[in-house]
Amino acid sequence: MNHNQIIVFLGPPGAGKGTQAQRLATEQKLTKISTGDILRDHVQRQTELGQQVAPLLTAGQLVPDKILLAIVREYIREQQAKTSDLRLIFDGFPRTVAQAEALDEILTELGTAVSAVPLLEVSDELLIERIVERGRQAVAAGEKARSDDNAETARRRLTVYQNETAPVIKYYQTKSALCTIDGVGTPDEVYERLLAHLQHPA
Ligand code: AMP
Numbered sequence: 001m002n003h004n005q006i007i008v009f010l011g012p013p014g015a016g017k018g019t020q021a022q023r024l025a026t027e028q029k030l031t032k033i034s035t036g037d038i039l040r041d042h043v044q045r046q047t048e049l050g051q052q053v054a055p056l057l058t059a060g061q062l063v064p065d066k067i068l069l070a071i072v073r074e075y076i077r078e079q080q081a082k083t084s085d086l087r088l089i090f091d092g093f094p095r096t097v098a099q100a101e102a103l104d105e106i107l108t109e110l111g112t113a114v115s116a117v118p119l120l121e122v123s124d125e126l127l128i129e130r131i132v133e134r135g136r137q138a139v140a141a142g143e144k145a146r147s148d149d150n151a152e153t154a155r156r157r158l159t160v161y162q163n164e165t166a167p168v169i170k171y172y173q174t175k176s177a178l179c180t181i182d183g184v185g186t187p188d189e190v191y192e193r194l195l196a197h198l199q200h201p202a
Contacts, residue, residue: 003085004112005030007198008094008103008177010169011120013157014127014134015183016190020120021091023191024198033075034091035068040146058147060156062164065098073106086112095165100172117172118194120183128154 007030009017018034025032039057042050053063072093079086094100107113122130128151135149148157172178179197183190 003087004115005085005087006107006112006114007089008114008117008172009089009091009120010117010165010172010178011183012122012124012127012161012165013154014131015120015122016130016187017091017120019187020118020191020194021089023187024194025089028087030087030089031079032089032091033072033093035071035093035095036091038071038075039063054147058153060148060153060160062095062160065096065102068093068095068099069102072103076106076110080110086110094168095161097167097171100168114172114175114177116179116198117177118197119169119172119178119180120190121180122183124158126184127158131157 005028007021007024009021011017018036021032021034024030036057039050039053043054043057044050049067053067056063072090076086076088079088090103094103104114131149131154132151135145138145138149148154169178181190181193181197185193
């Protein structure tokens with residue numbers, strides 16, 4: 001028997017996916033894959049891919065599925081080379097139905113499947129506030145703010161989310177792996193809700 005656990009974190013930008021996914025990964029010995037972090041790393045290192053995707057990130061637009069799928073396939077291959085159990089948390093992927101379908105295909109080929117899909121829900125007004133605050137805090141800490149953490153791009157990212165990623169929610173709803181978690185509250189409160197659900201799925 002394997003001990004695979006594959007969690008797909010869904011939620012709009014600014015919902016706290018990264019923070020919650022990171023804590024869950026640390027406490028439950030899962031590996032977090034954040035496609036946004038991987039892409040930002042390419043941009044920073046000015047790789048060929050980084051130069052190609054930088055304008056899309058800055059504009060708050062999605063990077064083409066083909067690029068994301070190559071990144072995710074490669075990541076899963078690396079994980080498999082390291083360990084027999086796949087214990088992963090996806091943060092920021094899939095963002096389109098085509099990505100969700102491709103992920104299912106990859107996992108089916110490996111004889112496994114997505115275990116749980118928490119969806120963090122937060123109102124749009126609060127999301128914009130959080131994103132702008134994240135940008136401000138980075139600057140206050142002497143760091144470089146993300147090129148997309150400003151009110152204008154945040155609004156565009158929310159529109160992209162509603163158009164492209166909301167159908168992904170429906171995709172997982174029909175597979176009954178989805179659970180909605182109230183993302184309003186302190187990070188500890190949200191984490192407790194998340195754990196309660198993962199331990200006792202409805
Ligand atoms: P995130 O850090 O998850 O908010 O992602 C930041 C940006 O990276 C997004 O606005 C997209 O431009 C790009 N990105 C990250 N993940 C994906 C994905 N699964 N599909 C397409 N674009 C992505």
